Amino acid sequence: MSPIQKRLLAWYARNGRTHLPWRKTRDAYRIVVSEFMLQQTQVERVLPKYRAFLKRFPNIRTLAAASVAEAIREWQGLGYNSRALRLKRIAEAAVTKFGGKIPRDLESLRSLKGIGPYTAAALRAFAFDEDDAAVDTNVRRVVERLTLGTEEPQALVPRGRGHDWNSALMDFGATICTARAPKCAVCPLKTVCAAFPIDPPAIKSPRSKAKSVPFERTTRFARGRIIDRLRRLPPGRRVSLLALHRDLALPGRTAQDVTTLVEALARDGLVTLCNRKVALTD
DNA sequence: AATCCGGGGGG
DNA sequence: CCCCCAGGATT
Numbered sequence: 001m002s003p004i005q006k007r008l009l010a011w012y013a014r015n016g017r018t019h020l021p022w023r024k025t026r027d028a029y030r031i032v033v034s035e036f037m038l039q040q041t042q043v044e045r046v047l048p049k050y051r052a053f054l055k056r057f058p059n060i061r062t063l064a065a066a067s068v069a070e071a072i073r074e075w076q077g078l079g080y081n082s083r084a085l086r087l088k089r090i091a092e093a094a095v096t097k098f099g100g101k102i103p104r105d106l107e108s109l110r111s112l113k114g115i116g117p118y119t120a121a122a123l124r125a126f127a128f129d130e131d132d133a134a135v136d137t138n139v140r141r142v143v144e145r146l147t148l149g150t151e152e153p154q155a156l157v158p159r160g161r162g163h164d165w166n167s168a169l170m171d172f173g174a175t176i177c178t179a180r181a182p183k184c185a186v187c188p189l190k191t192v193c194a195a196f197p198i199d200p201p202a203i204k205s206p207r208s209k210a211k212s213v214p215f216e217r218t219t220r221f222a223r224g225r226i227i228d229r230l231r232r233l234p235p236g237r238r239v240s241l242l243a244l245h246r247d248l249a250l251p252g253r254t255a256q257d258v259t260t261l262v263e264a265l266a267r268d269g270l271v272t273l274c275n276r277k278v279a280l281t282d
Numbered sequence: 283a284a285t286c287c288g289g290g291g292g293g
Numbered sequence: 294c295c296c297c298c299a300g301g302a303t304t
Contacts, residue, residue, distance in 0.1 A: 038299095039299060039300055039301085040287095040288075040289080040299065040300085041289085041290080042290075042291080045290080078289090079287085079288035079289050080287060080289085080299095081288085082301095082302095083287090083300095083301090086301090113301090113302080114300095114302090115301085116300060116302085117300090117301090118299090118300060118301085119300075136299070136300075137299065137300090179298085180297090181293095215288095218288095219286085219287085220286085220288050220289075221288080221289090223287080223288080224287095224288060224289075268287095
């Protein structure tokens with residue numbers, strides 16, 4: 001192993017978050033649930049949601065057999081509800097096409113909507129102990145700094161250590177080699193880092209943003225409120241578009257605006273619209 | 283290449 | 294308050 005590899009794995013052995021539940025399992029279903037949650041949310045916020053989700057859907061067949069509405073309800077507080085839908089569809093595909101298991105080969109993984117290059121590699125490393133490099137923006141940044149861009153992330157994976165290596169890079173990037181204000185002074189890799197010491201002013205970028213719309217007027221806010229309202233609906237019940245508009249009282253939104261928003265959510269498959277009444281998709 | 287998605291965290 | 298932020302799909 002190279003000095004970088006040895007030092008980072010040694011740091012991880014002492015400082016890594018090896019106690020995290022998705023680090024202690026090789027159950028591909030549990031790994032894919034954690035990956036979908038972690039793509040959008042901080043670890044501390046994911047932990048309780050992860051436990052609750054697995055309690056409600058203990059295995060892939062439970063999730064496959066559930067309704068979309070149940071999956072979206074269990075997703076409450078995580079945001080990005082489309083990902084709950086995709087996770088649920090992946091569970092269905094695993095049961096109908098892959099013998100009830102998350103597939104191991106790259107092509108099969110990539111055929112599942114919602115699994116891109118990053119998540120496919122993460123699943124192969126964390127669930128199947130393959131030496132793939134799961135490259136998110138944190139890992140890309142860390143590797144670029146450590147080698148000044150001379151090495152591809154995949155080339156750095158120590159043979160047979162893909163699981164711990166990917167975990168180590170992520171923990172390191174989250175705590176030491178952070179995007180802004182990296183802690184070079186206490187970095188265990190500073191003596192082998194090509195970028196040490198990083199020049200802070202180099203991070204400055206010319207920013208002149210157009211003025212932003214208030215968050216309450218954004219499509220994102222409105223969609224989130226609509227899904228939240230439907231989530232609280234008793235199972236099997238639907239609500240009329242007019243009642244939805246009246247209940248939510250979204251700032252600056254007409255009844256027609258609400259209809260348009262609901263139609264978009266219906267195209268996404270999150271809600272079902274029938275006779276101007278709407279509910280989460282069954 | 284740019285945009286959409288849903289909030290939360292940090293300065 | 295203001296700025297920044299992730300991965301995947303779509304166009």
